Amino acid sequence: MAEIEIEESLNIFDEPLVPCGTDPVTGFFRDGCCNTNEHDVGSHTVCIETSKEFLEYSRFKGNDLSTPMPEFGFDGLQPGDCWCLCAARWLEAHKDGMAPRVFVQRTHKKALEIVPMKLLCEFAKDLN
Numbered sequence: 001m002a003e004i005e006i007e008e009s010l011n012i013f014d015e016p017l018v019p020c021g022t023d024p025v026t027g028f029f030r031d032g033c034c035n036t037n038e039h040d041v042g043s044h045t046v047c048i049e050t051s052k053e054f055l056e057y058s059r060f061k062g063n064d065l066s067t068p069m070p071e072f073g074f075d076g077l078q079p080g081d082c083w084c085l086c087a088a089r090w091l092e093a094h095k096d097g098m099a100p101r102v103f104v105q106r107t108h109k110k111a112l113e114i115v116p117m118k119l120l121c122e123f124a125k126d127l128n
Helices: 053-058 086-097 109-113 117-122
Strands: 044-049 082-086
Touching: 044 086, 044 109, 053 086, 082 117, 086 109, 109 117
Parallel strands: none
Antiparallel strands: 044 082
């Protein structure tokens, strides 16, 4: 079996990617980071902090992140959890006025192919 290749773990500033969250464990690879590769068609690269409003919005849009699914080892997200969100979903939420806060140092640089850096920084939770 071939080893899975992942993109270099760099954030939007070309610095080492900081882990997004381990409780619950997030990321396309469930490694706690917003790492990605060619198989991650959703580009789960934007590290967000969930809010009640965003979780309700996401459920309304057909992506229920708050309901537990024990059969997949998923307890459901709560407000305040960190999660690697699909870049296109974040941009859609932004266009609908529902974008969650972003941890830019934990967001993979691949997100910049979909979301402009200016927008990510505007919603940054981890910049001074």
